[in-house]
Amino acid sequence: MSRDIRYSVVIPVYNEEVVLAQTYQRLKKVMSSTGESYELIFVNDGSSDHSAALIKEYCDCDLSVKLISFSRNFGHQIAITAGMDYAKGAAIVVIDADLQDPPEFILEMIAKWKEGYEVVYAKRRHRSGETFFKKQTAHLFYRLLRASTEIDIPVDTGDFRLIDRKVCDVLKQMPEKNRYVRGLVSWVGFRQTAVEYDRDPRLAGESKYPLKKMIKLCLDGLTSFSLKPIKLASYSGGAFIIIGLAYLVFLALAKLSGGLVSGWNLVLSNVWLLTGLILTMMGIMGEYVGRIYDEARNRPLYIVGESYRSEEKERSVIK
Ligand code: UDP
Ligand code: MG
Secondary structure: OOOOOOEEEEEEEEEOOHHHHHHHHHHHHHHHOOOOOOOEEEEEEOOOHHHHHHHHHHHEEEEEEEEOOOOOOHHHHHHHHHHHOOOOOOOEOOOOOOOOOOOOOOOOOHHHHHHHHHHEEEEEEEEEEHHHHHHHHHHHHHHHHHHHOOOOOOEEEEEEEEEHHHHHHHHHOOOOOOOHHHHHHHHHOOEEEEEEEEEOOOOOOOOOOOEEEEEEHHHHHHHHHHHHHHHHHHHHHHHHHHHHHHHHHHHHHHHHHHOOHHHHHHHHHHHHHHHHHHHHHHHHHHHHHHHHHHHHHHHOOOOOEEEEEEOOEEEEEEO
16 A cells, blocks of 8 residues: 555545535645645535536546445445545545635644644534534534443544544444444544634535434434433333332322222332333343443554564654
8 A cells, every 4th residue: 555645634525526526626735735735525415416427527637536336325434434444645634625624724624733743633613604403402412422321432523634654544443333433433532632613604505404403413422322211221120120119118008007008009009110120131242342342342452552672772663
C-alpha cells in the first residue's frame, strides 16, 4: 500500500448533486494550500441523482479525486467506514458533503495533528440553519449517551474529525455491523483533542437524516456503548419485589391488628411479587445476552499505543 499520500479526506455523499461542485472546489483549495499530497475520497452512498456522474467528472481531470460507489444506500456510518478502509493517507479527515462543516477548518485540525494528537474532533459551538426539533433531539441524545456509558464520548460532536493512520488501522479491526463511528473513535483511546467551530447551515438541498435514520443512529450509539437499557429489567424487577413484600408485611400487620384483609389484597401483592420475579429473571438473562453481545462484536481486547525498549534508544510505535 502506498503511504506517499499525506492526507485522505473522506466525504460521504448521498444525493448531494446541488452542493458537490462547491464542496469539491473548497476542499481542493484547502488541501492544496497544505503543500502536501492528498486524496479526496468521495463515497457515493447509493445516490439516485447525478452525484456519481459529477464525481466521475472530477476524477477525470483531477488525479487526487477517488470515487467509491455503493450499490445502494447503506447509510452514512457505513459510507464513512468504507472511506476509511480505502484511505491511504497518514491522516484521515471525515467531512460532510453539504459544507455544514467548513473545509477551511481542516487546516486547524492538521496543526493539532502535527502537535502530536492522534484524534482531533470538531465540537459544535453553535448549529445554525437547523430546525428546533433537530437541535433539541441532538442535544438530548448526546447527553443521554454520555450519561449511559462509561466511555468518554464527547457531546455535540459529529463525524467531522481527523484521525491518525494508527487509529484508522485499529478501527479497521472492529468488524461490528451497527456502527456508531464517533463512539468507536472515542473507545479506541489515543491522544484526543477538540477544536470548536460554529456549524454552518446546509449549503443547499435537504438533510439526508430523516427521523427514521436519526432513531437508528441513536439506537446504534446507545446499544453499542451501554448495557444500561438491559439492566433496567433487573432494577425494576427488584423494585417490584420490594413493593410486593412491603405490601405483604402491611397486610400481615393489618390482619394482626384485627383489620379486614380481602383475597383481592393478597392477589395484588402476589402480582407485584411475581412481576418482580419475572423481571429479575429477564434481567439475569439480559446480563448473559449482554455478554454474548460483547463477544459477538469482536472488538480488540486491548490496543497498544506504543511500546518502548530503553536499549534501543528509540521509540517504536506498534500499530
Ligand atoms: N449521508 C450518507 N448516507 C445517508 C445519509 C447521509 O452518506 O444515508 C451523507 C450526506 O450526504 C452528508 C452526510 O452524510 O454528506 C451528513 O448527512 P446530512 O447532512 O443529511 O445530515 P445532517 O447534517 O442533517 O445531520
Ligand atoms: Mg448536514
